[in-house]
Amino acid sequence: MDSLRRATLVLVLLVLAALAPARAGIAEAPGADLDVSLVTYGPGDIYWERFGHDAIEVRDRVSGESINFNYGVFDFEEKNFILNFARGRMHYMMDAEASAPEEAWYAQVGRSVTRQRLALDASQAANLRDDLLWNLRPQNAGYNYDYYVDNCATRVRDALDGAVGGAMKSQLQAHAGEFTYRQQTVRLMSAQPWLMLILDLGLGPYADQPLNAWQESFLPAVLQAQLRQVRIAGPDGGSRPLVRDERVQSPNRLVPPPASPPDLRLPLGVTGLLLAGLLLVTRLGWPLGHALLGTLFLLLAGFVGVVLLGLWTLTSHHSAWANANLLLFNPLAWLLLPTLCRARRGFAASRFIDGLIVLQLLALLTALALHLLPGTVQQNQPWLLFALPCWLALAWSLRRNR
Known part of the structure; x- marks a missing residue:
């Protein structure tokens, strides 16, 4: 039972x-x-x-x-x-x-x-x-x-x-x-070099704070x-x-990102020196080539400046605010475009253009001083090394007829 x-x-x-x-x-x-x-x-x-x-x-x-x-x-x-x-x-x-x-x-x-x-x-x-x-x-x-x-x-x-x-x-x-926001960004984006350079150019001091x-x-x-x-x-x-x-x-079957960020100072510095050398050589022996090369540089410098200024003033991308690269690339570059054509025909730059050139050179010196001063946050050495020789070569060529 x-x-x-x-x-x-x-x-x-x-x-x-x-x-x-x-x-x-x-x-x-x-x-x-x-x-x-x-x-x-x-x-x-x-x-x-x-x-x-x-x-x-x-x-x-x-x-x-x-x-x-x-x-x-x-x-x-x-x-x-x-x-x-x-x-x-x-x-x-x-x-x-x-x-x-x-x-x-x-x-x-x-x-x-x-x-x-x-x-x-x-x-x-x-x-x-x-x-x-x-x-x-x-x-x-x-x-x-x-x-x-x-x-x-x-x-x-x-x-x-x-x-x-x-x-x-x-x-x-x-x-x-171990790394800053900028370093991690360029490290992970290094498989797309052009995008990596664009991001590095657009990041301001926020991206370089110690973490x-x-x-x-x-x-x-x-x-x-x-x-x-x-x-x-x-x-x-x-x-x-x-x-x-x-x-x-x-397991991972793709190409892994590098363990450390690439150092952009040498490639951008060498590129800047080569471009400056071409500007000087073509100014002496090929005026049309000089005008084309100088126009390309000024167009890009002005465009980059407009984008950087817009990111700072019109967007919420705070990692791009107060970007010191604005001193290297800015919309004032577009005002120098007509002077290249005049220089090709042998005309001297006007006093207004002389003033713009001096203003740009002062901006370069300011950018350099900001970088060298103690406590500087933004790490934009690669772009300084690129822009300095280019602007110096352009300033010399535009004032050569004087």
Whole structure:
């Protein structure tokens, strides 16, 4: 009889278990069933992929559901996307999708996939899950993107830091970073040399400020490395590593970025000397060639100056504000264009043009002095080395007829 009762009870329990609705997954899972990981993707080949990407993976060990939360979603079809991008008003969104297909896509295109499982307790994991789901709501998902201080990696970093009560920030702020914003930018963009040069030319002193490890973790790969050093409080009152274990899910199959930024002083300095030499030689023996070469330089110098001035005064790209390269390249260059044609025919520059030349040379001296003074922040030596010989050669050629 007891055996029959036990068998009946087991059967009833099995039926009830079959009829009970399955748990939905991470949304209702208790914190003790959740695994939280930082998933880091290596840089890609396209220019907007050069900084890499990351996501927070939340996995329910019971239901098997695993979701990746990331903050790097943007839409080219958004109204006025290009205009907003130019003005520095970029709208990004948070998104979530199943972990397996997302990570498989990155592996398929050759980008590395690394998972760091984090040692969060049940309460920390549940609170992080709840915060991520709250941020995923349509009214909360959007944010104003900034390349250096509010991007996909900094949002992930801040969410993890909130889960461990600020332990990450307090520890990482105490350590110096390895590179500046400018150095990290030219390092990662070096695979596209022209874009790298344009970005370096357009960055102002903001990009050269010394960074601590917390600030430099705006890059996913740096955040991944810094996370290995973080310790959090353990259940016994001591401390334990935040990273429980780390595993490369898929190796990198693309050309990796260099470990350190390229030094642009030599190539730009040599280019400036060659261009200045050509200006001098053509002024003496080929007036038409001199006029064409000088016109090209002045057109580009004026155009660069207009762009730099617009970035400073008309946009929210604060990393481009107060750019000292405006002293080297500015719209005044366009006023010198007619003088090249006059010089070709043997006419001397007017007193007005003489004044403009003197003004430009004073701007060059100011730029040089600003760079040499103690406490100077902006590191624009490559562009100084490029512009100085070119402007000196042009000043000599435009005043030669006097």
